[in-house]
Amino acid sequence: MAQPAPHQVTSAEDIVLELTEAVHEHRVSPGMKLREDEVGDIFGVSRTVVRQALRSMAHTGLVSIERNRGAFVARPSxxxxxxxxxxxxxxxxxxxxxxxxxxxxxxxxxxxxxxxxxxxxxxxxxxxxxxxxxxxxxxxxxxxxxxxxxxxxxxxxxxxxxxxxxxxxxxxxxxxxxxxxxxxxxxxxxxxxxxxxxxxxxxxxxxxxQLDLRDQQADTTSLREALLK
Amino acid sequence: MAQPAPHQVTSAEDIVLELTEAVHEHRVSPGMKLREDEVGDIFGVSRTVVRQALRSMAHTGLVSIERNRGAFVARPSxxxxxxxxxxxxxxxxxxxxxxxxxxxxxxxxxxxxxxxxxxxxxxxxxxxxxxxxxxxxxxxxxxxxxxxxxxxxxxxxxxxxxxxxxxxxxxxxxxxxxxxxxxxxxxxxxxxxxxxxxxxxxxxxxxxxQLDLRDQQADTTSLREALLK
DNA sequence: GAGGCGTAAATTGTATACGATCTGAGAAAT
DNA sequence: ATTTCTCAGATCGTATACAATTTACGCCTC
Missing domain, CATH: 1.20.120.530 (GntR ligand-binding domain-like)
Structure with a gap:
């Protein structure tokens, strides 16, 4: 299941870089869930480090963290x-x-x-x-x-x-x-x-x-957001 | 030793707010060390939460974290x-x-x-x-x-x-x-x-x-920074 | 079959434990 | 007297353990 890491990483910053590159290259899409265990297995570190990385990315707006629900690749409105x-x-x-x-x-x-x-x-x-x-x-x-x-x-x-x-x-x-x-x-x-x-x-x-920025509230996941935010 | 918190806080975000206000009001000064268990004692939470708060503040530039040395109120050059x-x-x-x-x-x-x-x-x-x-x-x-x-x-x-x-x-x-x-x-x-x-x-x-922004490298703590940066 | 409800599994949040690194005081050498 | 070395205490970094919350599935009702 856990296939070896892209290259063995050690620090939270490495995970940030890997995930950030993945987002920039559109290998992961907005809304994708980032489970802590799963990310930890992929990179061979414990959840402690993964959580650091995810919170760091939340600060840059790449990830959105919902309390008790986890981290997701952000979906800018x-x-x-x-x-x-x-x-x-x-x-x-x-x-x-x-x-x-x-x-x-x-x-x-x-x-x-x-x-x-x-x-x-x-x-x-x-x-x-x-x-x-x-x-x-x-x-x-x-x-x-x-x-x-x-x-x-x-x-x-x-x-x-x-x-x-x-x-x-x-x-x-x-x-x-x-x-x-x-x-x-x-x-x-x-x-x-x-x-x-x-x-x-x-x-x-x-x-x-070149963007299509018309209002388009309705979306698969946005119902929850629409009601809570 | 551990006197009760300003008001009992629970989340990392509360600590960020308290510390940020303290910086804004100049109750804590640039360069001041922020030991994790000291902060934890003050607010009545474990180091886990304190570390979250400190890393968050590092992102906003209020705190600088030096690996294995700890967190300090930032000292902008x-x-x-x-x-x-x-x-x-x-x-x-x-x-x-x-x-x-x-x-x-x-x-x-x-x-x-x-x-x-x-x-x-x-x-x-x-x-x-x-x-x-x-x-x-x-x-x-x-x-x-x-x-x-x-x-x-x-x-x-x-x-x-x-x-x-x-x-x-x-x-x-x-x-x-x-x-x-x-x-x-x-x-x-x-x-x-x-x-x-x-x-x-x-x-x-x-x-x-109104600022005095002449170069003034020499300082008590900046020797280390001068050599390492 | 659709829609609630309850319980078990999964997942996150926090605290604690332990190893690694740094700091500082004191002894030994120059 | 100054410098260097050593070692214990302090502090940080990471992993693990446990608690809190959410999610998902089966069951019942209609």
Whole structure:
């Protein structure tokens, strides 16, 4: 039953990383139950450590914990989905500006390599990994801006965006993405903060426009939530 | 030894609230050690629950946990202090705009009452409670803007600001604060988003300008950090 | 067959136990 | 006197044990 761990992990942080990657790659879906024993068996640790990891992920909004009922991969509501992208709209454009103005040759190379990997994943038709890479591109920009606090927030928002996309994405093509990332890279090359800020703003609007965020309360699991919340 | 809890608490979240309030009111100082069984004795719960609370607070940046060494009230570096206010500068002005445009009579009354309490605390010369209230004013604005995700971020930043102020505040007078809050309230009354945004921007710049953020690496505890980080 | 009801199994919440690591005081060496 | 070493006490990290709660299945009633 308990098949050996992906690679033997020891700490709670390792479990967070494994589970987070699984969410980002859409290998686990919103709403999926995360039983403590089960996760513990998979990674070869006791529930103590699993609980740490799950609570940690609850903090970043990837997991929602319901008392006495357990942990589930979060299911952002339409409203939460909107809020995530509104928060991104406040943080990311200005961060892209700062990053563009600071970016060194080393950063440009990293971003180029990153975009190459995105293309490669898409070429191989691996939607999950492509999506994860696409998110990491945004995190990378925050890192270049050298704003650790903001980077933490953006990471969190990217994570939640991954759930939002799983729930509300219209088409299956993520092709538009790479164009936007390419354009950003150009702005970085010429250290053009203005362009970077505008491009990021537009990119985020583009993403939202591809979502289907009409109110759709009724759902399999949401009855309980509708009555209790 | 173990004197009865402030009020008997049961859950980890209660401990988080108690400790957070203590930090906001500057009853505990940055760097203070938080031993697990000491905290457990105070609140009458086992280490299991205390650890949950401490890890939760580590996530919001109020506590820093060093493996095998324990939890401490966080000591933001000068750099982190700057980053906190740069993040606030990205989030709060636009949030104040949105709040001003949405604010209803009910919200105005709440803010008025809030400012009254701030004054009262200052009049009684209770610097701690006054500071806490001052922070809550900002949180209240985020709440009025009705952006839960952003509110969470702002709460976190306010918490950390509390630590920053404890470490880097120049004067002891927090008088300027209430003027700024009053001006914001006026903007809210007239639903003037533009003013609210500008006032908040200025208010934050004002706050930073009152901090002493010169590099001052050398410190009692920072030697370890300097070598390990 | 549909809908409650009750009890047993499953699952989470909390406390305790035990091993690992760190801290600090005192002795020995330079 | 200073430094280094040693060892006991203190503290943290993880696993396990037990209590509280929820879930699920069978049973009864209609």
């Amino acid at each position: 339409v409203r939460e989905a909107r809020e995530v992208f509104e928060a991104r709209a406040l943080l990311e454009p200005k961060t892209a500006r700062a990053a563009a103005e600071r970016a060194g040759p080393r950063d440009i190379l990293l971003l180029e390599e990153h975009i190459r990997q995105e293309h490669a994943a898409l070429a191989r038709d691996e939607a999950g990994p492509a999506l994860k890479l696409s998110g990491e591109f945004h995190c990378e920009i925050a890192r270049i801006a050298d704003q650790h606090t903001i980077e933490t927030f953006i990471r969190q928002l990217i994570s939640q965006s991954s759930l939002v996309i799983a729930l509300y994405w219209r088409r299956r093509n993520a092709l538009c993405e790479s164009h936007a990332h390419h354009a950003l890279l150009d702005a970085f090359r010429s250290q053009d903060g203005d362009s970077a800020e505008e491009l990021m703003k537009g990119h985020l609007l583009d993403l939202v426009s | 000068v750099r982190e202090a700057r980053e906190v206010f740069e993040a606030r500068a990205l989030l709060e002005p636009k949030t104040a705009r949105a709040a001003a445009e949405r604010a209803g009579p009910r919200d105005i009354l709440l803010l008025e009452e809030h400012i009254r309490q701030e004054h009262a605390a200052l009049a009684r010369d209770e610097a701690g409670p006054a500071l806490k209230l001052s922070g809550e004013f900002h949180c209240e604005i985020a709440r009025i803007a009705d952006q839960h995700t952003i509110e969470t971020f702002i709460r976190q930043l306010i918490s950390q600001s509390s630590l920053v102020i404890a470490l880097y505040w120049r004067r002891r007078n927090a008088l300027c604060e209430s003027h700024a809050h009053h001006a914001l309230l006026d903007a809210f009354r007239s639903q003037d988003g533009d003013s609210a945004e500008e006032l908040m921007k200025g208010h934050l710049l004002d706050l930073v300008s």
